[in-house]
Amino acid sequence: MADDMQDFAAEARAFLDAHAPKAPDRTAPVWGEGDDSMAYFSSLPPEAERQHVQRARDWQRVRHENGFGWITGPTEYGGRGLTPVHDLVYDAVESEYDVADTGVLSVIGLGMIGPTILAHAQPPIKERWLPAMYRGDAVACQLFSEPGAGSDLASVATKAVREGDSWVLNGQKVWTSVAQHSQIGLALTRTNPDAPKHRGITAFLVPMDVPGVEVRPLRQMTGGADFNEVFLTDVRIPDDHRLGEVDGGWTVALTTLMNERATVGSEGAGPVAAALSPDHLSALMRATWTWDDRALRARLAELLTDALATEYLNSRALRGLRAGGTPGPERSVSKLMYGQNLTRAAHFVSDVLGPRIIADTGQWGTYAWSELLLATPALRILGGTEEIMKNILAERVLGLPKEVRS
Amino acid sequence: MTADDTGLRELRASVREFLEAKSPEEAVRKLMESEPRFDPAVWAQAADQLRLPGLVIPEEYGGDGFGLVELGVVLEEMGRALLCAPFFATVVLAAQALLASGDREACARHLPGIAAGGTTAALAVTEDSGSWDPALISARAVPDGDGGWKLTGRKSFVIDGTTADLVLVVARTVAGPSLFAVEREASGLAAEPMETLDATRAMARLTFDAVPATLVGSDGAGGRTMAKVLDVASVALAAEQSGGARRCLEMSTEHALTRHQFGRPIGAFQAVKHKCADMLVQVELAEAASLEAARLADEGSAEFPVAAAVAHACCSRAYMFAAMENIQVHGGIGFTWEHPAHLYFRRAKSSQLLFGGPAVYNERLLDRLGI
Ligand SMILES: Cc1cc2nc3c(=O)[nH]c(=O)nc-3n(C[C@H](O)[C@H](O)[C@H](O)COP(=O)(O)OP(=O)(O)OC[C@H]3O[C@@H](n4cnc5c(N)ncnc54)[C@H](O)[C@@H]3O)c2cc1C
Numbered sequence: 015m016a017d018d019m020q021d022f023a024a025e026a027r028a029f030l031d032a033h034a035p036k037a038p039d040r041t042a043p044v045w046g047e048g049d050d051s052m053a054y055f056s057s058l059p060p061e062a063e064r065q066h067v068q069r070a071r072d073w074q075r076v077r078h079e080n081g082f083g084w085i086t087g088p089t090e091y092g093g094r095g096l097t098p099v100h101d102l103v104y105d106a107v108e109s110e111y112d113v114a115d116t117g118v119l120s121v122i123g124l125g126m127i128g129p130t131i132l133a134h135a136q137p138p139i140k141e142r143w144l145p146a147m148y149r150g151d152a153v154a155c156q157l158f159s160e161p162g163a164g165s166d167l168a169s170v171a172t173k174a175v176r177e178g179d180s181w182v183l184n185g186q187k188v189w190t191s192v193a194q195h196s197q198i199g200l201a202l203t204r205t206n207p208d209a210p211k212h213r214g215i216t217a218f219l220v221p222m223d224v225p226g227v228e229v230r231p232l233r234q235m236t237g238g239a240d241f242n243e244v245f246l247t248d249v250r251i252p253d254d255h256r257l258g259e260v261d262g263g264w265t266v267a268l269t270t271l272m273n274e275r276a277t278v279g280s281e282g283a284g285p286v287a288a289a290l291s292p293d294h295l296s297a298l299m300r301a302t303w304t305w306d307d308r309a310l311r312a313r314l315a316e317l318l319t320d321a322l323a324t325e326y327l328n329s330r331a332l333r334g335l336r337a338g339g340t341p342g343p344e345r346s347v348s349k350l351m352y353g354q355n356l357t358r359a360a361h362f363v364s365d366v367l368g369p370r371i372i373a374d375t376g377q378w379g380t381y382a383w384s385e386l387l388l389a390t391p392a393l394r395i396l397g398g399t400e401e402i403m404k405n406i407l408a409e410r411v412l413g414l415p416k417e418v419r420s
Numbered sequence: 421m422t423a424d425d426t427g428l429r430e431l432r433a434s435v436r437e438f439l440e441a442k443s444p445e446e447a448v449r450k451l452m453e454s455e456p457r458f459d460p461a462v463w464a465q466a467a468d469q470l471r472l473p474g475l476v477i478p479e480e481y482g483g484d485g486f487g488l489v490e491l492g493v494v495l496e497e498m499g500r501a502l503l504c505a506p507f508f509a510t511v512v513l514a515a516q517a518l519l520a521s522g523d524r525e526a527c528a529r530h531l532p533g534i535a536a537g538g539t540t541a542a543l544a545v546t547e548d549s550g551s552w553d554p555a556l557i558s559a560r561a562v563p564d565g566d567g568g569w570k571l572t573g574r575k576s577f578v579i580d581g582t583t584a585d586l587v588l589v590v591a592r593t594v595a596g597p598s599l600f601a602v603e604r605e606a607s608g609l610a611a612e613p614m615e616t617l618d619a620t621r622a623m624a625r626l627t628f629d630a631v632p633a634t635l636v637g638s639d640g641a642g643g644r645t646m647a648k649v650l651d652v653a654s655v656a657l658a659a660e661q662s663g664g665a666r667r668c669l670e671m672s673t674e675h676a677l678t679r680h681q682f683g684r685p686i687g688a689f690q691a692v693k694h695k696c697a698d699m700l701v702q703v704e705l706a707e708a709a710s711l712e713a714a715r716l717a718d719e720g721s722a723e724f725p726v727a728a729a730v731a732h733a734c735c736s737r738a739y740m741f742a743a744m745e746n747i748q749v750h751g752g753i754g755f756t757w758e759h760p761a762h763l764y765f766r767r768a769k770s771s772q773l774l775f776g777g778p779a780v781y782n783e784r785l786l787d788r789l790g791i
Contacts, residue, residue: 235682311791315782318789319733322707322726326712337425347704404697405690412673412696414687 022100026107029080037112041291045301050382052285054389057238067195073114075149084148090146101334118192123154126273127200128167134257134266158202159186165402174203181251187244193229196222206261215263219255236388274397289359290321304366317358324351343411350403353393360387423490432493440500442732451504452619456583459504467537481531487535487718492659498664502620506540509580512656514541517588520648520740521599542584544575546669552775553595554643561591571633581624584612595640600633617772656734658710658758661771665706668742668764669699670747699742706738729785736772
């Protein structure tokens with residue numbers, strides 16, 4: 015590590031030492047001790063959920079006040095003006111500490127919407143919302159998908175019609191994560207039905223408390239409701255809330271999607287780390303007397319080969335980034351592998367547990383895995399399905415012909 | 421010594437250029453049916469022009485003292501080109517066994533000749549079971565009363581065993597598995613070529629009938645030496661595998677762009693496109709795993725044994741997958757003798773099983789992880 019990185023890491027450590035306890039090591043569990051939750055999505059009752067979000071905000075504010083809230087952000091909006099590598103260094107240091115889970119703010123808002131606002135929004139919007147988001151005051155959501163527009167995002171139908179200095183939005187968004195906690199949402203709308211579909215889209219920042227925005231929780235297969243339907247009925251938005259050009263929203267969307275693909279697949283702590291931890295998995299096999307089952311051992315080895323190789327791929331990418339390179343195809347590959355590794359881990363563990371995953375015996379660390387198992391299908395869909403990611407790899411990396419599209 | 425990124429790029433470029441000239445497909449096809457299965461003139465040029473045999477041999481023994489990262493670059497290129505040469509047997513297996521034995525005298529005697537390209541060498545460990553586990557070795561060595569040893573037994577799957585000037589043999593003594601050096605001309609040594617799935621990698625069966633041999637390293641230390649050699653060899657093999665896998669992906673991509681059916685390139689069909697994407701994923705993982713293992717070895721990291729096991733498993737699978745799918749993407753053409761796809765398929769399968777195969781490397785990984 016270069017000197018300035020070492021100084022930066024030391025500074026981060028000093029900050030964290032002063033504000034947070036060290037994290038317990040979840041990868042090497044003492045069987046039967048501590049929290050055995052394997053939830054990938056939170057499925058908390060409303061009051062607990064509210065507290066969870068509050069803790070996230072509080073911790074983000076502490077980070078921000080100490081200069082770690084927006085490491086790569088420009089200083090004029092309260093950022094630190096440092097590089098993505100500093101960001102990664104900070105994340106690595108922070109993962110050793112027991113801090114509030116800030117996913118509700120960071121995965122979509124700070125990771126995807128923030129950079130998009132910075133790149134495309136008009137000055138008043140940047141001034142109003144960027145500092146608020148990175149200080150933890152505002153949660154942001156991504157109002158992209160619609161019932162008829164998922165993988166084929168450019169076919170969004172939510173309409174925006176100009177009326178003087180404002181726009182009137184009508185339509186329905188769906189699967190919108192964290193909308194129930196959000197103050198703002200980035201919406202893609204159709205402004206020109208006559209143009210080719212990628213050219214008739216405009217992006218707007220929607221304050222979620224304006225009249226006509228209705229958020230309805232959508233229960234997901236885990237049982238919880240992290241995502242929502244969002245109905246937009248005669249929602250009036252001033253023109254300065256527009257991002258990018260009129261009918262130029264696809265460019266804006268691409269900024270968000272690029273950042274989305276960089277975000278998903280980079281989570282390394284909590285239940286995810288436990289699910290792929292050799293120590294955790296071997297402890298589970300011992301506890302269930304499956305330690306010397308040859309077939310299971312072979313599968314475990316294959317699973318760990320993939321998990322470790324994915325880790326090596328990420329560290330190679332990181333080294334490249336540190337050396338001043340640009341991100342290669344590694345990101346898309348790790349996103350794919352991330353979903354597959356966790357899926358395979360969940361099914362491997364299910365086979366180790368046998369009936370103990372179909373009904374709760376009350377035994378520590380067993381039925382808890384059903385939480386991860388039920389979350390895994392989402393990992394192959396969200397942020398671009400496996401099929402779409404493979405199209406991207408084949409077309410953009412290998413240069414194969416584009417699909418025939420209407 | 422470690423080359424920087426520019427150095428590695430230059431090394432790769434010069435090795436690739438050399439192999440394009442000296443080991444094109446026609447040359448490989450000719451050599452795989454001839455005896456010896458390599459071209460001594462090309463081997464001499466590889467030594468004189470590129471100093472390849474001495475690449476990872478320490479400077480004190482006449483080599484250039486580079487590490488596994490540089491070796492990996494060279495092997496990736498050799499894997500792409502399916503080079504028929506005694507490089508893997510000599511430089512990776514035999515020279516590494518000498519180094520791992522810690523026997524400075526044996527190193528001083530044999531390594532300079534290897535580094536200069538004059539001596540080729542082989543490592544004979546496996547017997548009819550094909551296992552690399554020293555505990556399963558039955559060849560024996562007994563003292564000859566004059567400070568030397570006499571070696572008796574049979575070895576199989578010995579890479580380049582009919583041509584090597586020097587054969588390093590693991591045989592059992594009263595103290596346990598031990599490493600010995602045997603000269604090609606030694607009396608009582610017989611070598612016959614084995615028919616091989618992958619004809620680009622020559623293998624032999626060697627019989628030893630009271631063959632005079634010299635102990636390398638200490639008596640009974642063969643097990644430890646072999647464990648070290650196997651780690652290095654499987655990382656080296658991993659690089660060769662990832663090079664071959666990358667070549668398969670390139671062939672498939674090229675073909676998917678040029679072959680038309682139903683009025684469009686087959687690469688426009690998603691079933692084909694996704695096959696190529698799946699190959700890309702495997703190749704990227706393989707390259708990362710092999711490179712990371714080599715890097716950790718060169719850094720002397722304690723994480724190396726785990727990474728070596730991951731590289732071996734990951735690259736074995738990636739190459740096999742890419743070689744199979746490459747034939748599928750090529751359709752009927754891919755199943756012809758004339759098309760190179762089967763050469764890669766053969767190399768992929770034979771490499772996957774060279775050190776024992778999935779059952780062995782899976783357990784090896786778990787063992788390294790303490791499971
Ligand atoms: C947990 C979760 C959270 C989400 N959060 C958000 C959010 O916050 N904001 C937001 O805007 N969206 C969100 N999404 C939506 C997500 O982006 C979409 O679900 C996803 O892009 C897929 O679209 P779809 O569901 O319409 O599936 P479809 O596009 O209908 O796809 C159905 C199937 O067809 C396949 N398919 C489609 N097109 C092709 C093609 N060209 N080639 C091959 N196969 C194809 C897909 O791969 C899939 O298997 C979330 C989804 C989930 C599961």
